[in-house]
Amino acid sequence: MNVRAHMSMLFHLDKCIGCHTCSVACKNLWTDRKGAEYMWWNNVETRPGTGYPTGWEDQDHYRGGWEKNWVGIELKLQSKPKAIANLFYNPALPELDDYYEPFTFRYEDLFNAPESKHQPTAVPISAITGDPIDIESGPNWDDDLSGSTIYAANDPNLEGVSEEVRQQMGEIERVVFNYLPRICNHCLNPACVAACPSGAIYKRGEDGVVLVNEDECRAWRMCVSACPYKKVYYNWSTGKSEKCILCFPRMETGQAPACAHSCVGRIRYMGVLLYDADLIKWAAEGPDDEMFDRQKEIILDPFDPAVIKAAKENGIDDGWIDSAQQSPVYKFVKVWNMAVPLHAEYRTLAMMFYIPPLSPVVSTIEEGLVRLDIPRERVDFELFNSLEKARLPIQYLANLFSGGNEEVIEKILRKMLAVRIYKRRESVEGIIDDATLAMVESADTTPEEIEAIYRLTTLPTIAERFVYPPYHREMAAEAIYGDPLARKGDVGFGYIMPPERGP
Amino acid sequence: MTHLSDGQRDTRIRFSDLVAQPRRVLTTPTWSAVINKGRAYSPFTLNVEELVPWRTLTGRQHFYLDHENYLEWGEHLPTYKPRPDHTMLSETEISANEAQGRLLNYITPHGKWSIHSTYSENIRMKTLSRGGYPVWLNDKEAAEMDIKDNDWVELFNDNGVFVQRCITSARIPRGTVFVYHATERTVGIPISPLRQKRAGMNNSITRTRLKPVLMSGGYGQFTYSFNYWGPTGVNRDTFVYVRKIDKPSY
Numbered sequence A: 001m002n003v004r005a006h007m008s009m010l011f012h013l014d015k016c017i018g019c020h021t022c023s024v025a026c027k028n029l030w031t032d033r034k035g036a037e038y039m040w041w042n043n044v045e046t047r048p049g050t051g052y053p054t055g056w057e058d059q060d061h062y063r064g065g066w067e068k069n070w071v072g073i074e075l076k077l078q079s080k081p082k083a084i085a086n087l088f089y090n091p092a093l094p095e096l097d098d099y100y101e102p103f104t105f106r107y108e109d110l111f112n113a114p115e116s117k118h119q120p121t122a123v124p125i126s127a128i129t130g131d132p133i134d135i136e137s138g139p140n141w142d143d144d145l146s147g148s149t150i151y152a153a154n155d156p157n158l159e160g161v162s163e164e165v166r167q168q169m170g171e172i173e174r175v176v177f178n179y180l181p182r183i184c185n186h187c188l189n190p191a192c193v194a195a196c197p198s199g200a201i202y203k204r205g206e207d208g209v210v211l212v213n214e215d216e217c218r219a220w221r222m223c224v225s226a227c228p229y230k231k232v233y234y235n236w237s238t239g240k241s242e243k244c245i246l247c248f249p250r251m252e253t254g255q256a257p258a259c260a261h262s263c264v265g266r267i268r269y270m271g272v273l274l275y276d277a278d279l280i281k282w283a284a285e286g287p288d289d290e291m292f293d294r295q296k297e298i299i300l301d302p303f304d305p306a307v308i309k310a311a312k313e314n315g316i317d318d319g320w321i322d323s324a325q326q327s328p329v330y331k332f333v334k335v336w337n338m339a340v341p342l343h344a345e346y347r348t349l350a351m352m353f354y355i356p357p358l359s360p361v362v363s364t365i366e367e368g369l370v371r372l373d374i375p376r377e378r379v380d381f382e383l384f385n386s387l388e389k390a391r392l393p394i395q396y397l398a399n400l401f402s403g404g405n406e407e408v409i410e411k412i413l414r415k416m417l418a419v420r421i422y423k424r425r426e427s428v429e430g431i432i433d434d435a436t437l438a439m440v441e442s443a444d445t446t447p448e449e450i451e452a453i454y455r456l457t458t459l460p461t462i463a464e465r466f467v468y469p470p471y472h473r474e475m476a477a478e479a480i481y482g483d484p485l486a487r488k489g490d491v492g493f494g495y496i497m498p499p500e501r502g503p
Numbered sequence B: 001m002t003h004l005s006d007g008q009r010d011t012r013i014r015f016s017d018l019v020a021q022p023r024r025v026l027t028t029p030t031w032s033a034v035i036n037k038g039r040a041y042s043p044f045t046l047n048v049e050e051l052v053p054w055r056t057l058t059g060r061q062h063f064y065l066d067h068e069n070y071l072e073w074g075e076h077l078p079t080y081k082p083r084p085d086h087t088m089l090s091e092t093e094i095s096a097n098e099a100q101g102r103l104l105n106y107i108t109p110h111g112k113w114s115i116h117s118t119y120s121e122n123i124r125m126k127t128l129s130r131g132g133y134p135v136w137l138n139d140k141e142a143a144e145m146d147i148k149d150n151d152w153v154e155l156f157n158d159n160g161v162f163v164q165r166c167i168t169s170a171r172i173p174r175g176t177v178f179v180y181h182a183t184e185r186t187v188g189i190p191i192s193p194l195r196q197k198r199a200g201m202n203n204s205i206t207r208t209r210l211k212p213v214l215m216s217g218g219y220g221q222f223t224y225s226f227n228y229w230g231p232t233g234v235n236r237d238t239f240v241y242v243r244k245i246d247k248p249s250y
Ligand code: SF4
Pocket: A183, A184, A185, A186, A187, A190, A191, A192, A193, A210, A226, A227, A228, A229, A230, A231, A232, A243, A348
């Protein structure tokens, strides 16, 4: 057992309102710079939809992630020998049109325009060339456009959803969508790291944050192609690749990442997960339908004495172990079995987790009408008993999260529904009858667990949502620089100079 | 209810604090939320937790209003009301012969990203919302009008004109056109090809009308008080002609 610690984020999609406050917080903090205009380290997508960059999940086109073959797994982009032969050839790289041409407006015209018979207006211009531009795409172009035949219909996760249901999803009576906020997944088996010919990308030992060493980056951009989530971006001005840094300077000082801290829906949780690094290879090479189960298996129980002992042997201090025991992410992922990574089948072992969204109502259109005449005593249980009629098809969620495995998603949704129905009957009807208890049991949960899930879902304080370990930067600074006081208050290491353009 | 001000009596706010940001301190006994200790505003918590009767005729929440005026206008119960006939408004008669377009019900709901007109024309919000103030049309109806997603459209009636690019979407009901309120008239507003003037903002094509039931009074909660109860300017909806245009100039 080789125990390591990881900082993970959990997104409770049932609570996301799609406000994009997270994206704006991140952009203002990190990517409000020349060359970084089009980078959205955090972005929010409407699903079904095509996402950002457009159609990023189409791996036949972008060739991101890993592929299983007879030797084990290999980058889908190219095998190692091929990588050397094709160093100057990277056809799967997304182009400007797959993102968008960043634009701004000539705001100064509002003040300086010469006298005219019309009131002045600020015309849109390209943020790259400064010339007037016709705006034809953006980082959130298909916002709220589920049901669209030009955007949402191309969402690859709709594969396997019946033609009839897809048709209905394009009608106003049945249109349905959820929001999907995304950051870098700080994977355990990161394709970006594996693809970099310069060895410039690394995963930090203490908390698993994946970083690009800007001094080493030589602009090969193999990481951009290899990341199946398209979460490495190339800065056209500095000639270096950049990505989400999980706000490590904030985490090191006990603050949540800016996206999580600013989240209006309070959907985000942060906490430590302990995992067994010896099993990464085993987990990444699993058969398709076991990907998620294996990943869960390598996440360790922070209360298990053997795990604690092995963690200490690996230099993980008590503060981190304590923090792992309080971790809300651990509870949702491992104890309650309610969370899944995005696209487990990409085999990068993504370490950010999602609780899938519940549908509001059962919805089947019969003869053009949505049925609302369900007998009152059955209303509460209707969706629970007929998940196949959920407005957002289970198949869709399964394609998005669990590599098509519907059972995984069904179990989670059943548990979420059990919480909802149980609490509703308790507070509105004032009774927990046998039917309710039977439902609780069939959802594989208990009233005690329901209460705990309910509290952490709806009533957590900020200290319960974000549980931070002590980073002890002073110890690291001492080890590297000798005198800890000389570097007091520092976060991270090195990189105090702007990067020079690579040779 | 004096306990609501416990621990807050020695609060001080300096002028420099107010310059830095708005401050919220006391729970007021006349508003409806308890906001002590930074608690988020949630309506009616004061009524529920402190057993303060609702400020209505009966002291309860009203769903049904038996005021004569409400009964007469059919507004006593919040139920479905069909859209009015455009001839009742007389805001499209002159424009009817001006150009070809389809007559649609124009509504201007609250936006996703702004409270009314709060600074939505900054580069962040414009980048996230297609770089303009999109006009939302039903996708099938747009196809019938030969309008494609992101085409320029012109909305016009006897009140004014609005020119922006459009979004075609399944979630908009037929017969309806949406523009989220409230747009600014500063960023990327072209010249209207029809009227040859700088196009307007979302309220350039609506007109303020008084809603008669809001003039009712002398009845429990219907008692005039400034910014609390009284006739409001109803300027959200009307009818407009919608037509596709070529890329306009600025
Ligand atoms: S999600 Fe992040 S860590 Fe994973 S492959 Fe992409 S850039 Fe690398």
